[in-house]
Amino acid sequence: MDEVTGEVMGEVMVKAEQVWKSFGQLEVLKGIDLEVRNGEVVCVIGPSGSGKSTFLRCLNHLEKINAGRLWVNGQLMGYRQRGDKLHELREKEVAAQRRDIGMVFQRFNLFPHMTALENVVEAPIRVKRQAKASAMERGRELLTRVGLGDRCDSYPSQLSGGQQQRVAIARALAMEPKLMLFDEPTSALDPELVGEVLGVMRELALDGMTMVVVTHEMGFAREVADRVVFMDGGVVVEEGPPSQVIGDPKHERTRAFLSRVLRPED
Amino acid sequence: MTEKQGNRPGLIRAVPVRHPGRWVAAAVIVVLAAMLVNNIVTNTAYNWAEQWKYFLSPPVLNGVRNTIWLTLVAMVGGVLFGIVLALMRLSPNPLMRGASWLYLWVFRGTPLYTQLLIWGNIGALFPKLGLGIPFGPEFVTAQTNALYSAAMAAALGLVLNEAAYMAEIIRAGILSVDPGQNEASQALGMTRMQTMRRVVLPQAMRVIVPPTGNEAISMLKNTSLVAAVPYLELTFTAQTIYASTYQVIPMLVMVCIWYLILSSLMMVGQYYLERHYARGSQQSRMGLRARMSRIGGAP
Ligand SMILES: Nc1ncnc2c1ncn2[C@@H]1O[C@H](COP(=O)(O)OP(=O)(O)O)[C@@H](O)[C@H]1O
Numbered sequence: 001m002d003e004v005t006g007e008v009m010g011e012v013m014v015k016a017e018q019v020w021k022s023f024g025q026l027e028v029l030k031g032i033d034l035e036v037r038n039g040e041v042v043c044v045i046g047p048s049g050s051g052k053s054t055f056l057r058c059l060n061h062l063e064k065i066n067a068g069r070l071w072v073n074g075q076l077m078g079y080r081q082r083g084d085k086l087h088e089l090r091e092k093e094v095a096a097q098r099r100d101i102g103m104v105f106q107r108f109n110l111f112p113h114m115t116a117l118e119n120v121v122e123a124p125i126r127v128k129r130q131a132k133a134s135a136m137e138r139g140r141e142l143l144t145r146v147g148l149g150d151r152c153d154s155y156p157s158q159l160s161g162g163q164q165q166r167v168a169i170a171r172a173l174a175m176e177p178k179l180m181l182f183d184e185p186t187s188a189l190d191p192e193l194v195g196e197v198l199g200v201m202r203e204l205a206l207d208g209m210t211m212v213v214v215t216h217e218m219g220f221a222r223e224v225a226d227r228v229v230f231m232d233g234g235v236v237v238e239e240g241p242p243s244q245v246i247g248d249p250k251h252e253r254t255r256a257f258l259s260r261v262l263r264p265e266d
Numbered sequence: 267m268t269e270k271q272g273n274r275p276g277l278i279r280a281v282p283v284r285h286p287g288r289w290v291a292a293a294v295i296v297v298l299a300a301m302l303v304n305n306i307v308t309n310t311a312y313n314w315a316e317q318w319k320y321f322l323s324p325p326v327l328n329g330v331r332n333t334i335w336l337t338l339v340a341m342v343g344g345v346l347f348g349i350v351l352a353l354m355r356l357s358p359n360p361l362m363r364g365a366s367w368l369y370l371w372v373f374r375g376t377p378l379y380t381q382l383l384i385w386g387n388i389g390a391l392f393p394k395l396g397l398g399i400p401f402g403p404e405f406v407t408a409q410t411n412a413l414y415s416a417a418m419a420a421a422l423g424l425v426l427n428e429a430a431y432m433a434e435i436i437r438a439g440i441l442s443v444d445p446g447q448n449e450a451s452q453a454l455g456m457t458r459m460q461t462m463r464r465v466v467l468p469q470a471m472r473v474i475v476p477p478t479g480n481e482a483i484s485m486l487k488n489t490s491l492v493a494a495v496p497y498l499e500l501t502f503t504a505q506t507i508y509a510s511t512y513q514v515i516p517m518l519v520m521v522c523i524w525y526l527i528l529s530s531l532m533m534v535g536q537y538y539l540e541r542h543y544a545r546g547s548q549q550s551r552m553g554l555r556a557r558m559s560r561i562g563g564a565p
C-alpha cells in the first residue's frame with residue numbers, strides 16, 4: 001500500500017525503482033533507480049536521446065512506465081497497489097497527483113490565448129478552485145517574483161523567450177508544487193536570455209524547492225546542483241556531487257560526453 | 267558616425283513598369299458593366315415595382331424569418347453535434363471512432379436534397395414513434411405525423427447533414443493545436459475535459475471559425491433546399507407567390523437581394539468572431555483589409 005512506503009520514505013521526494021519504459025520496440029528507459037530527497041536539486045545530464053525527457057515525463061505520469069515503481073511525495077504514481085496487484089488510477093486521481101508536481105518545458109508551452117497573468121491563475125482557479133481575486137493577487141506576486149510584475153497583461157507572443165519561460169515557471173509555482181521538473185528550460189533560448197531564466201531557478205533552489213533539472217548548462221549544474229546524474233542509453237551511468245561527476249568523472253562515457261559539451265568557462 | 271556620412275545621392279525617379287493588360291481588362295469590365303446597367307434599367311421583365319411591392323410583404327418577411335431561424339438552428343445544432351462527432355473520431359475507443367466514421371460516410375456521401383426528401387417523408391418509414399425498451403414493450407406511442415412538423419423535418423435534415431461537415435472542421439481544428447498545450451495543462455492537474463474546454467478548443471477556434479463562417483453562409487443558401495420538405499422559407503415563399511402572379515424573374519431577383527443582405531450581415535459577424543478568437547496571435551494585429559479579403563468580404 002502507498003502508506004507503507006510513505007512512512008519508510010519520510011524525507012524522500014522521488015523514488016524510482018527499476019523504471020523501464022519502451023515505445024513499441026524501442027526501449028528508452030532500462031531500469032532507472034533514483035532517489036531525490038526533500039529540498040535537493042538534482043541535475044540530469046546526458047546525450048540527446050538518452051531518455052532524460054522520457055524519465056521526467058514518467059515522474060508526473062505523462063508517460064506510463066512498463067515496469068518498476070515510481071513514488072513521488074510518498075504516492076505511487078498512476079497506480080494503487082492492492083496486495084501484489086496494481087490498479088490504474090482514474091483520470092481525476094492522476095490529475096490530483098500531478099497538482100503537487102510543477103513542470104517547465106523546453107518550448108514553454110504557455111497558453112497563447114491567455115495573458116501572462118491568466119496563464120498563471122488558470123490552474124489555481126480551475127483545478128484548486130481558488131477564489132478569483134486572491135488567485136490574481138497571488139499571480140501578480142509570482143510574476144513580480146520572476147521579474148515580470150509589469151508584464152501581467154502581455155500575451156505570450158508579445159514576450160521574449162526568456163520572459164515566456166519565466167511566466168511558465170510562475171505558472172507552475174502557482175500550484176504550490178512540492179517538486180519542480182525542468183526539461184531543458186533554456187535550450188530554446190537565445191544565449192543572452194539564458195541567464196535570466198537560470199537566475200530565477202537559482203533563487204528557487206535557494207528557497208529550498210526540490211528540483212529535478214534536465215540541462216546542458218554545466219555551469220548551473222556545478223553551482224546549484226546537490227547531485228548530478230549522468231544518463232546514457234536509458235540507464236544511469238554515474239551520479240554524485242557535481243564536483244565529482246562533472247569535475248572528475250569515473251566513467252569513460254561521462255568523460256566523452258563532457259568533453260563534447262563543456263565550454264571553457266564551465 | 268558623422269564623419270563617415272557622405273553626400274546623399276539624388277533620389278531615384280524610375281519610369282514605372284507599364285501594365286497594358288490592366289487597361290485592356292478595365293476596358294472589358296467597363297463595357298460589360300455598362301451593358302448590365304443598361305439591361306437593368308431598360309428591361310421591363312425585372313419589374314422593379316412588383317419586386318418592391320412584395321419586398322416587405324408579410325409572406326416574404328415570414329419567409330425571411332424562417333430562413334434565418336433555420337440557418338441559426340441548423341448551424342448551432344450542427345456545431346454541437348459536430349463537436350460530439352469530432353471527439354468520437356479522436357477518441358481512443360475504436361467503437362466510437364468507427365461509429366463516427368460511419369455517420370460521416372453516410373451523411374457526406376449522399377446529397378443533401380435527397381436527405382431532406384427522406385426527412386420530409388419519414389412518416390412513411392416510421393408511421394409511429396414510441397418510447398420503450400428496444401425489442402421490448404413500448405410505453406408511449408404516437409402517430410409520427412402528429413408530432414413532427416415540416417419545420418422539424420427541415421431543421422433535423424439540415425442539422426444532421428451539417429454536423430457531418432462540422433465534425434471534420436472541428437477535428438482539423440483540434441489536431442492543429444500543439445500537443446505541448448495538452449501536456450502543459452495535464453501537468454498542471456487539469457482533467458481532459460478542462461483541457462479541451464479551456465485550452466484546446468479556444469485555440470482550435472482560430473482554425474475552426476473561418477470555415478465555419480463559410481459553412482454558415484452556405485447554410486443560409488442551402489436552406490432553400492428545404493422546399494423539398496416542403497417548408498416555407500424564402501425561396502419556397504417566392505415560388506408560391508409567382509405560382510399565382512407569374513412574375514417569376516422579379517420574385518427570384520428579389521429573393522437574391524434578400525440573400526445578399528443576409529449573407530453580408532453574416533460576413534460582418536464573422537469578422538468580429540475571427541478577431542475575438544485571434545487573441546494573442548500574430549493575426550490579431552493584421553489589418554481589417556487583409557482580414558476581409560481572406561473571408562471574401564472585400565476585394
Ligand atoms: N512518444 C514517443 N514515441 C516514440 N518514441 C519516443 C517518444 N518519446 C521519445 N521517444 C524516443 O525515445 C528516445 C529518448 O527520447 P527522450 O527521452 O526525449 O531523450 P532526451 O530527452 O534524453 O533527448 C528517443 O529515441 C526518442 O525518439
Ligand SMILES: [Mg+2]
Nearest residue numbers: 052053054184
Ligand atoms: Mg529531451
